[in-house]
Amino acid sequence: MTATSGIRGRCAHCQALLDLEPWQLNAMALQEPFNCNHCHKPLKLSCPAQIKRLKRFGGLAGLRALMLVLCATLLLVTLVLEWLGLVSLAQQLSLSALMLLGYLLVMGIARRRLRRPLQLQAG
Ligand SMILES: [Zn+2]
Structure with a gap:
């Protein structure tokens, strides 16, 4: 393969x-x-429009990494805040759930864009 x-x-x-x-x-x-x-x-x-799309694909891997770092940071921050007693456990859990939802949403949109094929021209 x-x-x-x-x-x-x-x-x-x-x-x-x-x-x-x-x-x-x-x-x-x-x-x-x-x-x-x-x-x-x-x-x-x-085609310039297709080249632009290709460039956007390249940014997708970076977007995924960025979202993962963002998620991990927020989870860690809420964990520490909960540990310090600044937020309740329920608040920490709902923040984590929101973050997860945001991540899935962003990656879902990005993946849907990826699925549309590029229109190639005769070389
Ligand atoms: Zn062919």
């Missing part, structure tokens, strides 16, 4: 959905053509 990025693209020649591999994403970022896995015809990403 090869590692895929979770990002999909639609071939301009055969309309097949491709699971894009990291090297293919690199080629796209550099605007270098690469071959379709299905019909082996050259493809590239040249």
